[in-house]
Amino acid sequence: MANIFTSSIGKKLIMSITGLFLILFLILHMSLNLTSVFDASGETFQAVCDFMALPIVGIMVPILAAGFVIHIIYAFILTISNKKARGTQRYAVPNKAATDSWSARNMFILGLIVLLGIALHLTDFWAKMQLADWAGGEVANPNDLMAATFGSLYVTILYVVWFAALWFHLTHGFWSAFQTIGWNNEKWFNRWKWIANIFVTIIMFGFAVTAIVAHCRVAGYCCCC
Numbered sequence: 446m447a448n449i450f451t452s453s454i455g456k457k458l459i460m461s462i463t464g465l466f467l468i469l470f471l472i473l474h475m476s477l478n479l480t481s482v483f484d485a486s487g488e489t490f491q492a493v494c495d496f497m498a499l500p501i502v503g504i505m506v507p508i509l510a511a512g513f514v515i516h517i518i519y520a521f522i523l524t525i526s527n528k529k530a531r532g533t534q535r536y537a538v539p540n541k542a543a544t545d546s547w548s549a550r551n552m553f554i555l556g557l558i559v560l561l562g563i564a565l566h567l568t569d570f571w572a573k574m575q576l577a578d579w580a581g582g583e584v585a586n587p588n589d590l591m592a593a594t595f596g597s598l599y600v601t602i603l604y605v606v607w608f609a610a611l612w613f614h615l616t617h618g619f620w621s622a623f624q625t626i627g628w629n630n631e632k633w634f635n636r637w638k639w640i641a642n643i644f645v646t647i648i649m650f651g652f653a654v655t656a657i658v659a660h661c662r663v664a665g666y667c668c669c670c
């Protein structure tokens with residue numbers, strides 16, 4: 446009997462479920478970050494970060510980390526087994542290149558860029574807050590970290606490039622996950638693409654606004670934010 450961990454469809458299903466779980470985390474993360482845009486005093490953002498630091502919320506961290514790790518491991522496994530199945534041929538189906546979107550053909554490399562961005566981001570924020578707390582060190586103020594990170598124009602641009610890579614990765618991933626789950630009849634094939642594009646654009650726009658407003662505040666460009 447085909448096993449969920451070893452069969453091709455089983456592996457895709459694991460990637461889809463962990464991917465959708467990570468998207469749920471991003472919706473929450475983006476919404477909480479937006480509090481820093483709407484309250485320039487930083488008090489709401491500080492309160493939100495204090496809430497996220499409560500032990501009851503901290504239970505979610507290993508589950509989130511497991512979601513990331515499983516998603517990444519299966520990305521490698523699937524990419525390697527797809528390459529083996531194709532042999533020297535670039536595409537298993539000759540006209541696949543023409544039917545696939547640019548994102549679909551570059552999911553693995555987009556995923557690697559996303560991963561590098563996450564490593565940079567965790568070093569900028571998480572390492573100085575939650576990790577410092579676990580290590581018994583001094584926990585940085587999240588508003589100071591926002592100003593320190595997005596005070597640099599280059600870092601802000603790097604983050605926006607990271608959000609763009611995430612946009613490409615997530616629009617295809619979101620749509621593809623629903624295809625894998627089986628919600629892929631003819632009627633919904635294009636509908637899911639539209640839903641994915643609109644939904645992911647809202648999420649990434651929220652992140653980009655947070656970073657850009659933080660930069661504008663430090664640089665003194667904001668008259669009304």
Ligand code: HEM
Pocket residue numbers: 471474478494497498563566567570571574575576587611652653655656
């Ligand atoms: C403007 C954009 C963003 C800002 C200002 C931001 C801010 C933060 C802050 C303040 C923390 C530390 C929370 C704590 O330790 O209590 C954090 C953690 C984290 N961020 Fe972000 N983030 C942004 C975008 C993203 C994106 C796009 C991703 C994923 C692709 C992401 C993934 C994570 C992860 C995995 C953690 C560690 C888990 C956690 O503490 O919740 N972040 N972020």
